[in-house]
Amino acid sequence: xxxxxxxxxxxxxxxxxxxxxxxxxxxxxxxxxxxxxxxxxxxxxxxxxxxxxxxxxxxxxxxxxxxxxxxxxxxxxxxxxxxxxxxxxxxxxxxxxxxxxxxxxxxxxxxxxxxxxxxxxxxxxxxxxxxxxxxxxxxxxxxxxxxxxxxxxxxxxxxxxxxxxxxxxxxxxxxxxxxxxxxxxxxxxxxxxxxxxxxxxxxxxxxxxxxxxxxxxxxxxxxxxxxxxxxxxxxxxxxxxxxxxxxxxxxxxxxxxxxxxxxxxxxxxxxxxxxxxxxxxxxxxxxxxxxxxxxxxxxxxxxxxxxxxxxxxxxxxxxxxxxxxxxxxxxxxxxxxxxxxxxxxxxxxxxxxxxxxxxxxxxxxxxxxxxxxxxxxxxxxxxxxxxxxxxxxxxxxxxxxxxxxxxxxxxxxxxxxxxxxxxxxxxxx
Amino acid sequence: xxxxxxxxxxxxxxxxxxxxxxxxxxxxxxxxxxxxxxxxxxxxxxxxxxxxxxxxxxxxxxxxxxxxxxxxxxxxxxxxxxxxxxxxxxxxxxxxxxxxxxxxxxxxxxxxxxxxxxxxxxxxxxxxxxxxxxxxxxxxxxxxxxxxxxxxxxxxxxxxxxxxxxxxxxxxxxxxxxxxxxxxxxxxxxxxxxxxxxxxxxxxxxxxxxxxxxxxxxxxxxxxxxxxxxxxxxxxxxxxxxxxxxxxxxxxxxxxxxxxxxxxxxxxxxxxxxxxxxxxxxxxxxxxxxxxxxxxxxxxxxxxxxxxxxxxxxxxxxxxxxxxxxxxxxxxxxxxxxxxxxxxxxxxxxxxxxxxxxxxxxxxxxxxxxxxxxxxxxxxxxxxxxxxxxxxxxxxxxxxxxxxxxxxxxxxxxxxxxxxxxxxxxxxx
Numbered sequence: 001x002x003x004x005x006x007x008x009x010x011x012x013x014x015x016x017x018x019x020x021x022x023x024x025x026x027x028x029x030x031x032x033x034x035x036x037x038x039x040x041x042x043x044x045x046x047x048x049x050x051x052x053x054x055x056x057x058x059x060x061x062x063x064x065x066x067x068x069x070x071x072x073x074x075x076x077x078x079x080x081x082x083x084x085x086x087x088x089x090x091x092x093x094x095x096x097x098x099x100x101x102x103x104x105x106x107x108x109x110x111x112x113x114x115x116x117x118x119x120x121x122x123x124x125x126x127x128x129x130x131x132x133x134x135x136x137x138x139x140x141x142x143x144x145x146x147x148x149x150x151x152x153x154x155x156x157x158x159x160x161x162x163x164x165x166x167x168x169x170x171x172x173x174x175x176x177x178x179x180x181x182x183x184x185x186x187x188x189x190x191x192x193x194x195x196x197x198x199x200x201x202x203x204x205x206x207x208x209x210x211x212x213x214x215x216x217x218x219x220x221x222x223x224x225x226x227x228x229x230x231x232x233x234x235x236x237x238x239x240x241x242x243x244x245x246x247x248x249x250x251x252x253x254x255x256x257x258x259x260x261x262x263x264x265x266x267x268x269x270x271x272x273x274x275x276x277x278x279x280x281x282x283x284x285x286x287x288x289x290x291x292x293x294x295x296x297x298x299x300x301x302x303x304x305x306x307x308x309x310x311x312x313x314x315x316x317x318x319x320x321x322x323x324x325x326x327x328x329x330x331x332x333x334x335x336x337x338x339x340x341x342x343x344x345x346x347x348x349x350x351x352x353x354x355x356x357x358x359x360x361x362x363x364x365x366x367x368x369x370x371x372x373x374x375x376x377x378x379x380x381x382x383x384x385x386x387x388x389x390x391x392x393x394x395x396x397x398x399x400x401x402x403x404x405x406x407x408x409x410x411x412x413x414x415x416x417x418x419x420x421x422x423x424x425x426x427x428x429x
Numbered sequence: 430x431x432x433x434x435x436x437x438x439x440x441x442x443x444x445x446x447x448x449x450x451x452x453x454x455x456x457x458x459x460x461x462x463x464x465x466x467x468x469x470x471x472x473x474x475x476x477x478x479x480x481x482x483x484x485x486x487x488x489x490x491x492x493x494x495x496x497x498x499x500x501x502x503x504x505x506x507x508x509x510x511x512x513x514x515x516x517x518x519x520x521x522x523x524x525x526x527x528x529x530x531x532x533x534x535x536x537x538x539x540x541x542x543x544x545x546x547x548x549x550x551x552x553x554x555x556x557x558x559x560x561x562x563x564x565x566x567x568x569x570x571x572x573x574x575x576x577x578x579x580x581x582x583x584x585x586x587x588x589x590x591x592x593x594x595x596x597x598x599x600x601x602x603x604x605x606x607x608x609x610x611x612x613x614x615x616x617x618x619x620x621x622x623x624x625x626x627x628x629x630x631x632x633x634x635x636x637x638x639x640x641x642x643x644x645x646x647x648x649x650x651x652x653x654x655x656x657x658x659x660x661x662x663x664x665x666x667x668x669x670x671x672x673x674x675x676x677x678x679x680x681x682x683x684x685x686x687x688x689x690x691x692x693x694x695x696x697x698x699x700x701x702x703x704x705x706x707x708x709x710x711x712x713x714x715x716x717x718x719x720x721x722x723x724x725x726x727x728x729x730x731x732x733x734x735x736x737x738x739x740x741x742x743x744x745x746x747x748x749x750x751x752x753x754x755x756x757x758x759x760x761x762x763x764x765x766x767x768x769x770x771x772x773x774x775x776x777x778x779x780x781x782x783x784x785x786x787x788x789x790x791x792x793x794x795x796x797x798x799x800x801x802x803x804x805x806x807x808x809x810x811x812x813x814x815x816x817x818x819x820x821x822x823x824x825x826x827x828x829x830x831x832x833x834x835x836x837x838x839x840x841x842x843x844x845x846x847x848x849x850x851x852x853x854x855x856x857x858x
Contacts, residue, residue: 005831006599013465015456016652016661020447022470027444037477040467041451147679223445231446288745290724294731295717298724298745301798305799305834307723313751315744316727322785325756356751370734406735 001180003029004060005039006052008067008077009159012041021066021157021164030175032180033236034062044068049080057152062179067159069142071125076154080125085147087130094136095126095143102141106251135175138168142314153179180185186215187236190243194231194254196261197271197414201229207257227411228271231258272300275327275417278424279310279360286420288314288362289327289348292382293341297364297413312356317348323365327351338377340365345383346394355389360423361387362416366399368408376401382412386419395419433489434468435481437496437506438588441470450495450586450593457597461609462616462665463491473497478509486581491608496588498571500554506585507556514576516559524572525564528622556808564604570594573591577792592667592821616646616665619672623660623683623691626700626843630658636686647654656840657700660687683805692850703730704846707853708739708789715849716742716785718756718792720768721811726793726842741785744779752794756780767806769794773813775823782816789852792846795828797837807831811841815848824848 007021012019013388019041026036042048049068056063062318068077099122111303128134128145135144135155139161146155155172157164181185196204201224208231212218217236222229237243255262264274279286288297288311300315301307319321320339324331328351329344337343348363366382373379380402386395397415401408435450442450444823448470455465465488471477478497485492497506511518528551532725551676557574564573564584575584584601586593607823610617625633630653637660641647646665648811662679666672684691693703708715717726717740727743746752747770752762758773766772777792795811802808809831811848815824826844 011650012452013455013468014459015452015454015465016650018449018452019468023441023444023447025444026442030443036444037472038481039442039448039470043466052467221440221445258746288724290727292729292731294736294740295719295724295727295743295745298747299722299728299838301720302723302745302747304834308747311723312748313745313755314724314747315730315755316724316742318727318731318737318743319741319785326742326744326784355755376743406732409728 001034001057001061001183002038003034004056005029005036005037006056006065007041007064007159008044008049008065009041010043010074012067013043016373020161021171023157024161024165025064025066025168028168028329029064029176031189031191032173032177033178033189034176035325044074044076046076046080049076049083053080053084053149053154057149057154057267061152061183063152063154065151065154065156065318066164067145069158070273073121075125079131081132081145081147081149081154081156081289082129082147085129085131087132087147090130091123092126092134092143092145095128095134096123099126099141124234131377132187132374135167135172137163137167138170140152140162144172146372155320179278185238187238188243188389190247192233192251192265193230193245193267193319194233194258194262194265195270196231196258197228197263197418197425198261199229203233204229204258204261205242207261208254211248211257214297216245217403218246218250218347222256226407227320227414233263256296263418271414271417271421275306275424276301276310277396277420278421280304280306282424282427283314284310284360284424285358286310286362287352287358288313288416289352289361290316291318291348291365292368293362293364293409293413294318296409297362297416300417312358315355323416329356329412335394338385338426340383342383342385342396342398345385346387346396349385349394350392353389360387360420362386362420364412364416366408368405368410370405380408382408382415384412384416384419386416386423388423390412395423430463430490430612431488432463432465433485434458434465435469435485435492435494437466437478437494438470438475439473440505441496442472442516445637450588450857453527453590454493454495454597457602458605458716460491460620461602461606462618463605463609468764473503473505475505475509478505479513482509482513482578482583485672486578486583489491490546490581490612491579491605491749492578492583494583495593495744498573498585498587500612502550503509503569504574504592507558510576510578510583510585512560513578514560518556519559520552521555521557521563521572521574521765521853523563524557524570525552526569528555529554538622548716555778557593564601565595565724566592566596566598566827568592571599612657614667615673616667617669619664619666619669619676621676621680621683621694622660623662623687624657624693624695624699625660625687625690626657626692626847627690628658633658633660633687636690637683640682641679644679646672646676647679652790655836656843660691692847700843700846700850704849705730705733705736705739707850709735711853711856713739713853714785714787715739715789715791716741716781716787717845717846718746718781718790720747720752720777720792720794720796721742722793722838722842723747725838726791726845729842729846741779741787743822744781744784752777757783761793768808769796769812771812771814771825771827774814775816775825778814778823788818791849791851793845795837795841795843797834808835811837813845813848815845815850815852817852824852 024322132145323329353361369379382399554571561574754760782790798808811828
């Protein structure tokens with residue numbers, strides 16, 4: 001089953017916004033065993049839209065469009081699709097009711113001036129082609145809809161990404177899965193995403209070399225999402241159980257080859273969220289002492305709601321005398337070893353542990369560049385230290401990674417998280 | 430002059446990566462008065478690539494492609510274009526020489542095993558269609574090239590974004606500008622981007638309403654890049670001087686209507702960079718005391734190289750007793766007013782100023798949510814304080830913005846920067 005994705009908007013063709021909807025839709029369709037053959041973007045122009053849709057229904061089995069459903073005169077998708085289907089646009093009453101309810105609330109809150117005036121303009125965006133199947137929008141005003149053109153289903157969605165996601169999740173995805181099923185011959189997909197951190201993509205792909213070679217329907221892909229790499233393992237088979245079984249078998253191989261590198265699986269939980277979740281679950285408190293990262297580690301450790309249960313606080317010790325005054329690093333240590341050294345990192349971590357009274361304390365000091373490097377300590381030299389309550393044994397990690405400033409800072413913060421994650425593993429054991 | 434952009438790659442059509450090249454190219458072409466009519470993505474498939482290119486040269490005046498120039502068997506662009514042009518692929522000798530030189534260096538550094546082996550595979554990516562105009566790649570291995578198909582120039586570029594940017598900047602952009610000039614009838618563009626922070630998009634567009642209505646060739650666009658809004662003013666005219674003059678006239682209107690909101694112009698310098706640059710230029714030192722932002726403000730203030738000249742450090746006082754111990758906030762203040770209050774923010778800023786000995790100190794305390802709100806202090810309530818050396822007059826700002834956690838944190842950090850920016854304005858005056 002072949003899909004074509006069509007995204008519509010002058011702002012796309014002027015390069016003012018990057019089209020993320022096409023990638024979202026293509027990925028979701030691929031999960032349904034629907035292969036996207038073409039992705040096209042065009043302007044808010046009737047002739048071009050007619051041309052694009054006509055071509056799409058001529059070569060695809062399903063067409064998914066986004067954009068052109070707003071309230072302005074530039075928003076032409078309802079009109080173009082109605083014209084191609086030979087019907088008139090009509091008001092979708094449930095969408096209109098939701099709109100009035102929402103504007104009523106805004107009006108009550110003093111947020112808008114005049115509900116009639118607003119409604120007159122906005123009514124444009126609750127239209128659908130007469131007879132269309134409506135895909136309700138749980139997030140915004142404009143409903144999605146579907147019509148058949150020359151027997152090919154054409155689904156039209158708003159261009160606002162979170163509205164498009166909302167419509168997909170609340171029913172469109174399941175509906176397209178049914179369309180796919182009805183055609184038969186469906187390949188089932190077993191799939192797992194491994195999140196890998198601590199080695200580069202080339203080392204990770206090298207480690208997995210040959211793994212899937214003799215396994216029918218299996219493939220492995222790598223996607224760098226700096227500083228981590230996603231390893232995507234896929235097995236396709238007409239029979240879901242067979243695909244699942246081969247995936248389970250391969251799973252052992254991936255985990256063995258990437259031991260110590262894979263920290264989790266799945267789409268959603270990154271190392272940042274995993275570490276914060278584990279700290280909260282176990283009631284382990286943590287403090288941070290940061291130099292070259294400037295607060296990034298603290299920012300990461302406070303992204304998740306509820307992080308105040310684990311993260312007590314930190315010191316950003318950018319200047320040397322802040323390291324002395326706020327963290328208790330010895331002047332003699334700085335003088336003898338410098339601010340970027342194993343000894344300074346260790347004293348920063350121990351100082352943070354004492355001053356914050358936390359279970360764990362992690363310190364980062366390094367040279368993020370582009371200036372400040374020396375032959376002994378080139379740009380990308382970073383020391384990371386993890387201290388824990390009740391022990392003077394501080395875990396150390398040295399990085400030497402000559403990248404760009406922002407990458408060095410992000411990599412350093414993630415390595416600090418990795419030390420914490422490994423410490424939680426040890427305490428678990 | 431109409432352009433078509435074609436991006437090629439299975440990973441695009443599977444939704445594994447978002448196509449940013451199309452937006453980049455469309456924006457650059459638009460600056461040259463070349464309008465992108467179509468943007469198409471297809472798979473690494475000979476028939477589909479032939480189809481897409483044939484269609485593109487049938488309806489556009491110039492075609493720009495990206496992708497399919499790598500070393501693997503999946504990379505088919507050179508073969509497809511050669512076939513359509515009726516020529517054979519040939520090795521581009523300058524690109525080959527650069528490749529050998531680069532591999533030689535890697536070999537000397539012990540980075541690769543065998544230069545002959547590597548070269549054999551990699552030679553594939555230094556091919557171009559015979560007779561093509563080569564657009565050298567200053568960043569990577571695969572050269573860009575250009576051939577005429579049915580008289581229409583077709584430019585092919587690597588899919589790696591920084592290589593594509595490098596080729597554009599090092600000559601392709603100028604070359605396409607010449608092609609555009611040669612066709613005559615060029616509309617010149619005068620253009621200015623205003624960076625606005627402190628009001629929402631709707632208030633900003635309301636303030637500018639009617640501004641360009643009576644000005645020939647003028648248009649104004651708004652692009653939200655949370656937490657700021659870009660206001661894009663464009664004047665088109667056959668005569669550059671006339672366009673420039675009308676832009677200069679409109680400039681006064683924009684600045685008057687958005688006084689206190691526009692903090693800068695241009696593509697590159699955000700408020701983060703502007704504030705850091707000004708602090709460094711004037712030798713003004715700063716410290717941060719952060720609660721709900723968890724280190725984000727420090728992270729922003731240390732993004733730019735050289736920021737250690739201005740940013741001394743900070744305290745992330747997430748837990749209440751850290752506010753007391755590390756910043757000297759009075760227990761009585763916390764007890765009487767709470768952690769999120771004008772009084773606590775003020776004491777945090779004064780405490781940071783004393784402990785870090787900085788010229789300026791900025792404090793943020795608020796409720797980022799989603800939990801923790803009360804009727805008195807709902808989620809999105811944030812107090813920001815700016816203290817300065819030699820004065821006990823602390824500048825205060827209260828936010829009440831009920832958004833998502835990440836947005837509240839980013840907005841708060843930007844407001845802290847805005848207070849600093851305004852303080853630097855006052856000191857300048």
